[in-house]
Amino acid sequence: MKNIYTLISALLFTFSMYAQNPWVRLNSGTTNNLFDIFFLDDNSGYSVGDIGTIVKTTDGGTTWTTLNSGVTSTLTSIYFTDSLTGYASGNGGVLINTTDGGVTWGTLTSGTTVNLFYISFINANTGYALGDSGTILITTDAGGNWNPQTSGTTNALYSISYLDSTTYVICGDTGTILKTSNSGTSWLSLTSPTTNRLWSSCFTDPSNGYCTGDNGTIIKTIDAGASWTVQNSGSTHFFGSVKFLDANTGFMVGGNAPTFNSTILKTEDAGITWTVQTSSSTRQKRASFPSFNAGFSCGGGGIILKTTGIAVGISKINNNLNCDLFPNPSNGKFEIIINDKTSKKNNISVFNSSGEIIFKEETDKNNVVVDISNNAKGIYFVEVKNEKGITTEKIVVNK
Secondary structure: OHHHHHHHHHHHHHHHHHHHOOOEEEOOOOOOOEEEEEEOOOOOEEEEEHHHEEEEEOOOOOOOEEEOOOOOOOEEEEEEOOOOOEEEEEHHHOEEEEOOOOOOOEEEOOOOOOOEEEEEEOOOOOEEEEEHHHOEEEEOOOOOOOEEEOOOOOOOEEEEEEOOOOOEEEEEHHHOEEEEOOOOOOOEEOOOOOOOOEEEEEEOOOOOEEEEEHHHOEEEEOOOOOOOEEOOOOOOOEEEEEEEOOOOOEEEEEEEOOOOEEEEEEEOOOOOOOEEOOOOOEOEEEEEEEEOOEEEEEEHHHOEEEEEOOOOOHHHHHOOOOEEEEOOOEOOEEEEEEOOOOOOOEEEEEEOOOOOEEEEEEEOOOEEEEEOOOOOOEEEEEEEEEOOEEEEEEEEEOO
């Protein structure tokens, strides 16, 4: 009996600790405003901002080193396809890249002078940059050449989510939502339930996704963008980033526009309810969650925040579903071994460190071979769902 009480007490303490998720301030070494942050894993990360600022950490944010970007333009977004190869975008059409982990940066030819607000890659070669005046740029040769796509809008575009290898969703000014099913050959304007600026998008699978923006806006789709519903964030603040770690657990990062104070919200029920996180700081712009162990955000005055112990863990403790990944680490091809032999419907999803889905399959098999070797090396998350519950495991891809 004593052991049972001890276990219950430990679980209650764990749930309480996870539920509060305090965010603590890190010393970034700069007071310049930071507009984006990207972590490859729990230790290695970068943040970019005003006057060409780039800072890097290799110890989970304990210390930061200022890098020489070679530009003085405001840098608005950063993305790495592996531990050495990274890209940043900025005002005035600035695009820069590194192939040595940020030691040196070179200038890329974007072909535009409009401000670019977002950059990300779907694999090592194919990436997108978004910006003012409906600008969409695509590269298929790892940044060597950037070509414009016709967006059909003049509104600024701020974020892109990859639902699969050819289907993407973009969000932007005045509630703009665009979708392509052919890798951007054509873009369709979707019906949006808001006219508020939408800063960020995140899909947990090819059907379920979220966009967040000004005035506490959070909208959700369960049909790949065909229709959207407004969720209640309980806030009227700006939210520049939305990230989900699995189907249920997500964060909105932003702040109060008039006072420039931070606001961070968390959901554990797929956005039905949102709770405020402790995050006394300047208004935060973007966030990165390399794993369930750590999350980071950046914002005004060079402030970087960190949280740990993100996973609530209730579903994993209370359900009877577990799986093993072999080999782990892998070269991108691995086997998922599901311990439940009775389920006839296992839903498998693989997410990258930005929360974007890169693989999805529904199967009645208990042993499933997954091949994500065409993606960059790094940390990925494997989610398995069936009627017994949900479980998420981490897979390391080394090439």
